[in-house]
Amino acid sequence: MSSHSIAAAHPQGDEARRLPLRSKLYCLEPLGLATAEVESATSYLSRLAIAHTVSIWSLLKREIAPSLYGPGVNLTHRVSELISTVGPAFNGENSTSRKLIAVLQSLTGRPDLNQTTMRFCRGFVSPGFLIRRKQAWCSDCLSEWKAKDRPLYSPLIWHLAAVEVCPLHGAALRTTCPTCNRWFYPLAAHSQPGYCPHCRQWLGSSENTTNPGKPGYPLERQIAQRVSDFLQNGPEALAAATASAFAGNVESFLKCSFGGNNQACARFLGVTRYTVGAWESGKQLPTLLSLADFSRRVKVAPEVLVCSHLRAIHISPGSKAVTRTGHRRLFAPRKHDLEYMRKKLEEAVTRGVFPALSLKAISAQVGCQQSTLVRRFPELAKQVKDLHRQFCANRKTVRAQQICSQIKLTVIDIHKMGIYPSMRTVRQRLPNFINMRDPLAYAAWKRALEELGLACEEQIRDAA
Numbered sequence: 001m002s003s004h005s006i007a008a009a010h011p012q013g014d015e016a017r018r019l020p021l022r023s024k025l026y027c028l029e030p031l032g033l034a035t036a037e038v039e040s041a042t043s044y045l046s047r048l049a050i051a052h053t054v055s056i057w058s059l060l061k062r063e064i065a066p067s068l069y070g071p072g073v074n075l076t077h078r079v080s081e082l083i084s085t086v087g088p089a090f091n092g093e094n095s096t097s098r099k100l101i102a103v104l105q106s107l108t109g110r111p112d113l114n115q116t117t118m119r120f121c122r123g124f125v126s127p128g129f130l131i132r133r134k135q136a137w138c139s140d141c142l143s144e145w146k147a148k149d150r151p152l153y154s155p156l157i158w159h160l161a162a163v164e165v166c167p168l169h170g171a172a173l174r175t176t177c178p179t180c181n182r183w184f185y186p187l188a189a190h191s192q193p194g195y196c197p198h199c200r201q202w203l204g205s206s207e208n209t210t211n212p213g214k215p216g217y218p219l220e221r222q223i224a225q226r227v228s229d230f231l232q233n234g235p236e237a238l239a240a241a242t243a244s245a246f247a248g249n250v251e252s253f254l255k256c257s258f259g260g261n262n263q264a265c266a267r268f269l270g271v272t273r274y275t276v277g278a279w280e281s282g283k284q285l286p287t288l289l290s291l292a293d294f295s296r297r298v299k300v301a302p303e304v305l306v307c308s309h310l311r312a313i314h315i316s317p318g319s320k321a322v323t324r325t326g327h328r329r330l331f332a333p334r335k336h337d338l339e340y341m342r343k344k345l346e347e348a349v350t351r352g353v354f355p356a357l358s359l360k361a362i363s364a365q366v367g368c369q370q371s372t373l374v375r376r377f378p379e380l381a382k383q384v385k386d387l388h389r390q391f392c393a394n395r396k397t398v399r400a401q402q403i404c405s406q407i408k409l410t411v412i413d414i415h416k417m418g419i420y421p422s423m424r425t426v427r428q429r430l431p432n433f434i435n436m437r438d439p440l441a442y443a444a445w446k447r448a449l450e451e452l453g454l455a456c457e458e459q460i461r462d463a464a
């Protein structure tokens with residue numbers, strides 16, 4: 001019965017008897033609304049799929065992609081794009097993200113889904129360099145939520161390119177799974193917040209991450225804190241503003257603090273003088289990272305810098321002595337835990353040949369370059385390389401033996417059935433990973449025929 005017919009059946013119009021509006025999909029509430037830990041659109045999609053006990057692939061293909069792309073398109077191709085290269089854009093400020101939110105709002109009946117993207121900063125912050133492509137996460141946050149039995153999700157802040165560390169824990173955000181060392185996109189066909197879509201293992205393992213409270217990334221943490229404040233206070237402040245006040249504020253900052261000296265201002269801000277000029281003229285909007293760094297240097301909140309017309313921005317005494325980090329390299333080089341590196345290398349050497357980890361895998365585990373391991377621990381690195389080389393050679397031999405024995409057994413089976421074991425017949429009965437064009441497989445087939453006293457196809461053709 002529709003809500004209209006129910007209202008007609010109760011002419012007194014009792015509000016309590018009226019059914020609320022129905023939505024096609026479950027009216028799932030996004031987590032962390034109006035806070036700095038607001039959920040991202042991609043995380044919301046994952047949880048929405050789980051709430052309906054379907055995969056993200058099915059949800060996208062059956063419900064979302066038809067509305068997003070309209071009729072007459074190859075949905076399989078489109079959904080493949082969504083769960084790879086296009087998916088991360090859902091969290092940003094662009095037409096794809098706006099369309100997705102409109103579709104989700106109509107399907108779930110929730111008007112507040114705008115908050116799961118960076119839409120609020122449209123016209124105030126540049127849409128470029130806003131969203132990262134790979135999924136990032138804070139292992140400490142995930143572990144804490146699991147311990148407190150809180151729902152697992154991916155906050156919007158983890159998807160922002162400007163944020164390298166967790167503002168709460170100060171730990172570097174991870175982008176590779178602690179178990180399989182692979183990275184992944186925010187949307188996967190079968191993903192679950194907090195778990196790797198490749199190996200399905202828990203991502204909250206605290207192994208290899210910076211200890212909570214360890215001051216490893218002070219600059220990055222300050223920037224992450226500014227971005228976090230922007231996510232909390234920005235939506236309301238920017239909604240109330242009519243246009244960006246950033247250009248005017250840069251102009252007054254340039255005049256008041258640097259007497260119009262563009263180069264000096266650029267040096268202080270760690271950008272080029274062309275960028276200062278483009279900001280001042282309003283031709284260019286600041287990226288989120290530039291805005292957060294500007295805010296950190298002048299100690300004014302990011303939303304105030306873009307919304308309020310400030311008469312003057314004063315630099316606190318001593319601020320000019322801030323060393324220029326440079327626009328090309330804003331972040332300090334990562335501090336390496338040498339003891340941890342040595343421990344991992346020694347473990348790999350002790351473990352021996354079966355299975356020997358490559359130096360590349362170990363460097364990914366400890367979060368450094370292979371060359372760093374070679375430079376710091378030349379002897380151990382050499383042993384690891386030798387072991388891995390030996391392991392690869394052994395693996396190749398075992399694989400060759402398996403292929404030969406599989407082909408031989410197949411040839412005998414076919415022959416027993418009274419059929420000539422031609423290459424085509426044998427290939428049809430072999431698993432896909434065996435390629436009969438491989439010289440090794442071909443030689444094994446010929447050898448098996450000879451053992452059975454059969455001529456191979458080439459000899460038969462030659463005889464004919």
Ligand SMILES: [Zn+2]
Nearest residue numbers: 138141166169
């Ligand atoms: Zn955290």
Ligand SMILES: [Zn+2]
Nearest residue numbers: 177180196199
């Ligand atoms: Zn994994």
